[in-house]
Amino acid sequence: MKAVVLQVQNVGKSFRDYGSEWRRFGSWFGMHSSNVKDHWVLRNISFAVHAGEALGIVGQNGAGKSTLLKIITGTLGATEGTVRASGRVAAILELGMGFDPDLTGRQNSEHVAGLMGFSRAEIRTLLPRIEAFAEVGAYFDEPVRTYSSGMQMRVAFSLATASRPDVLIVDEALAVGDAYFVHKCFKRIREFRDEGTTLLIVSHDKSAVQALCDRAVMIDRGRLVADGSPQEVLDFYNALISEKENSTVRQSRQEDGAAVTVSGTGEAVIDSIWLEDAAGQRVEFVGVGDPVDLVIRVRVESALARLVVGYVIRDRLGQAVFGTNSFYTDQVIENAQTGDQFEFRARFPVNLGVGTYSFSVALSSTETHLVNNYEWRDLALVFTVANTQRTTFVGMAWIQPxxxxxxxxxxxxxxxxxxxxxxxxxxxxxxxx
Amino acid sequence: MKGMPRAIWSYRHFIVSSIRNDLRSRFARSKLGAVWMILQPLAQVLIYSLVLSRIMVAKLPGIDSPYAYSIYLLAGMQAWSLFSEVVTRSLTVFVENGSMLKKIVFPRACLPIVTLGSALVNNVLLFVVMMIVFALLGHFPIYALLWVPLLTFVTAAFSLGLGLLMGVLNVFVRDVAQFMMVVLQLWFWLTPVVYMSSIIPERLHAAMQFNPMYWIVAAYQDTLVYGRAPEPDGLLGVTVAALILLACSLLLFRKAAPDMVDVL
Structure with missing residues (x-):
């Protein structure tokens, strides 16, 4: 195991309500008041990040992610616990912070680089790198107020990542600008990681977390509720945002160590699920391009006005490859009675690249599992695609040329x-x- | 916090570029640019001169220039403009830069230093212009040049002490800035800048002694108008008071800094 670069130990943050600001002023000079009300927004957060590791932080809005990042960055003090980081910590909490619209891109870059703590000599060597990466051409010497928002993001991002830090903290800043530049941003962050930078990424963009991180933690109502592989934590996250008062989230481990997350009210349940080849045989290995049937047997546990069955094929990183449901195909089951059973059969050719895939299956009342989630099951079925009779190809899709x-x-x-x-x-x- | 001077030193280039950008952006898209920095106080002096010179000129013994009152006004304004600019801008410096304080790690003390630096540059420019005006009016207070750096230092220390104190409190209680703006207006008229202290009734003179700005403005007027040394006791007193105030507000700043970001 590599050295621990960032150690977060039992961190808690409370925004104190002193009742009166005079009591707050008093507290600076050692006068303690009994009337202080603590509002804990973070409590008992502990984790360690190793050199070169990429950690994703997920959680709903208001869960405390940004507060945690500010504490790790150092702009906000922790009420209890400690954060220890070794090396240079750089944070991109907001792009374009400190920019003055009347100054040029170059002047702003110089100025904000100073704000980030670079010396004048360092700034001199960084400037050409910033200019080259931003690719805004002659605009670099025009006032920032004449920029499009995309151009401003380009300059801001290249400035923020001009020098490789030991720990890079990124808050929701990745999905900016045009597709070309987003790719470029990801590439640079990947390069940093490969060169040994430890990454901390907060994002609602699941694919970003899955693509960049090798580990994820989930914060919910100020607590650390999950810590594991991105796939596992994101499944848990998904299940949690669909959670209703009377539903449950269960996570169990398969023999191979992968976690299966099941959530829902249980009003309808997945009885069994399998994959059939053209001959009607149950299969786990399928050939590229072969036709298969996904069969899902559903049992209704209490009367339902509407029942929608949906599935998503995911690659080994958990990224959605294809997904649909019986709402989209206009095949909603209506007025299902207790004890009814349904067989859902989806036939499709396996036009996928070689690798391992999984199905996530959802039973709900509409096209989104956020309204009435009867059952949501990640990793409901795992299958492997092998290339036995097609030409050699690379990539995740079989697109016959x-x-x-x-x-x-x-x-x-x-x-x-x-x-x-x-x-x-x-x-x-x-x-x- | 022991590392504060060192942290500030390592951010010196940032401070210098902030001051430069501050001045640059204030007049970035105006044709006359930095000239406005000078024109504003000069216009004020001109207005007071036109309105009040008839009443005031008789009250200025000791100088025989027909422009005596304008010279007197300029000297007082030199002190007051520095004081009021530093206090006004320090009041809101933390609130205005709230999001930066929340999102970027840098020595927080840089902010009031930038404010002070930018006000000092303004003040030096005003001083140069004032010297040119004096020369045109045939007034050459050469002796005063020796005192000006010290007087500027005392004014700056007092202004920063007060501004930082109120600026920190304003983060928590936003009424402080509003309140101080009223106080500053009142304070201006309680300090002999546009009038002479000789017109104040005798019985109020004792109360006047407790106004630090009275001593500061008087010292500027002594040197720049009359070409004589400021009253030593008064100057010493106000210097000590300014340094104590500055030390107190630095202590408060140090205590309050961790709490500030919580409420911004």
Whole structure:
């Protein structure tokens, strides 16, 4: 195990209500009042992050994530507990902080780099790097008020990540600007991680957490409620936001150590689920492009006005590859009675890349599981896609191509070698050369 | 907090660039730019001169220039403008930079220092202009030049002490800034800037002694108008008072700093 870079020990934060500001003033000079009311927004938070590790922090709005980040960054003091970080800690809590609209991108970069604690000599070496990464061209020497918001984000992000820190804290700042720049931002953050920077990322963007993090923690109502692989924690998070008063969240471990999260009211339950090949045989391994049936048997436990069955195919990182439900396909079951059983059958070709995939299955009353969640089951079924009879390919989808190769430009050569109008076709089942 | 001077030293370039940006952005899109910095106090002096010179000129013994009153006004304004700018801007400096304090780690003491620095630059510019005006009016208080740095230092220390104290309290009780703005107006008229202390009734003179700005303004007028040394006891007293006030507000700042971000 690598060295611990960031140690958060029993951190708690209380916003104190002194009743009167005079009592607060008194407290600075040792006068303790009994009338102080504590509002704890964080309590008993402990975790350690190792060098080069990427930790995602998830939780609902108001759960205390941002407060925790501010405490780790150091702008906010903890009421109890300690945060110890080694090396340079950089935080992107808000992009464009400290920018003056009347100053140019260059002047702002110089100024804010100073605010971030860089010396003048360091700033001089960083500026060309900031300018190059931002790619705003001549605008770099124009006042920031003339920028589009995307351009301002470009400059702000390249400034914030101009120098590789030992710990980088990012708060919801990743989904900015155009797609090209977002890719560039992710690339830079990945490079930092590969070079040994420890990452702390707060994001509602699940794919960002899954793509970047190797671990995640979940904060709920100021407490640390989950700590594990991003997949596991995000499943738990998903289950929790769909939670109603009378529903439960259960997480159990499979033999291989993966956690299965099940939540819901239980008014309808998934009885069994399997995958069938074209011959009606239950399978766990399927070939690329083969047709399969996903079969879900549902049992109704109490009378329901509406029942929608949905599923999502996820890759091994938990990213959704494809998902739909019987609401979208206009096949809602209506007026289901207690004891009714339904078989849901979805037939599709497995146009997926080689790898392991899973199904998440949901039973609810509408297209979103946030309204009436009867049962939500992550990792309900795991299957493996193998390439047995297709051409070799890379990537996560099987998109069958028709590739034609014909000579052009040197007309003579094509005539003598292949003959006019004839195309060189790469036959199916052989790799293109 | 022992590391405060060192932290500030390592942020010196940031402080300098903040002061520069502050001045630059204040006049960024105006044609006359920094000239406005000078024109505003000069216009004020001109207005007072036009309105009050007839009444006041007889009360200024000791100088025989027909512009005696304008010279007197400029000297007082030199002190008052520094004081009022530092106090006014320190009052709101933490509140205005609240989101920055919450999101970026930097020595918080930089903020009042930037405020002070920017006000000092203004003050020096005003002083240069004042010297030019004096020269045009045929008034050459050469002797005064020796005193001005000390007087500026005392004014700055007193203003920063008061401004920082009130600025910290204003983070928690926002009425403080509103209250201080009223106090500053009243204070201006309780200090002999546009009038002479000689017109104040004798029985109020004792009360006047407790106004630190009275001593500061009087010292500016002594040196710049009359070309004589300020009254030593008064100047010493106000210097000690200013340093004590500054020390107290630094202590308060140190105690309050961890709480400030909680309520911003």
């Amino acid at each position: 028709q590739i034609t190769i014909s000579p052009c430009g040197r007309a003579d050569a094509s005539v003598t070698r292949i003959g006019a109008g004839q195309e060189a076709r790469v036959p199916d089942g052989r790799s293109p050369s």
